[in-house]
Amino acid sequence: MNSDRLLVIASRNPGKKREIRAFLADYFSPILGLDDIGFNAAIAEEGDTFQANAMHKARTVFQAVHRPVLADDSGLCVIALNGAPGVRSARYAGKNATDQRNMDKLLTALEPHRDRRAYFACSMVLYLSEEEQVITHGRVNGRIVSAPAGANGFGYDPVFFLPEHNKTMAQLTLEQKNALSHRARALQQLINRLAARR
Secondary structure, three states, X not given: XXXXXXXXXXXXXXXXXXXXXXXXXXXXEOEEEOHHHOOOXXXXXXXXXXXXXXXXXXXXXXXXXXXXXXEEEEEEEEHHHOOOEHHHHHXXXXXXXXXXHHHHHHHHHHOOOOOOEEEEEEEEEEEOOOOOEEEEEEEEEEEEOOOOOOOOOOOOHHHEEXXXXXXXHHHOOHHHHHHHOHHHHHHHHHHHHHHHHO
């Protein structure tokens, strides 16, 4: 295996690995996840921002493997809730909360509010060396609906409504979602930055 262009994704999520491989195959190969390299250590996400969490994940894995590492952190930010759940999106209703419990807590918190604007945000860090990192961001604007709709996606997708598509994120096909998601937008920025380096 030629490891000259090896990239490690700081994730064990198979869907995330597939998405990133589709975007970055022209720049890195092989592209491996944490499970693929036997990285079993837990990485705490205690930063106050998505970028801080992504940087911490990328640096931690880089210091273990000494290869380029790509990490991201993302979540839902609701305007009326001062940006919550934000970096706590996955554990909004508790440490081991299910997607349903997180959505239930969100909808309850929004009941007194007329302003339902929200956005999904993603920060991505490509850690090339201790001296060089590439940081990109993606964002998708929408609003929170009062009841979940759609069976695709995960997390808050069933309550995140996209006015331009007249659907929730969970009512889109996987291909549609991947074309416009906050992670896809951060990845496209990353490709543009990598292309400019060639």
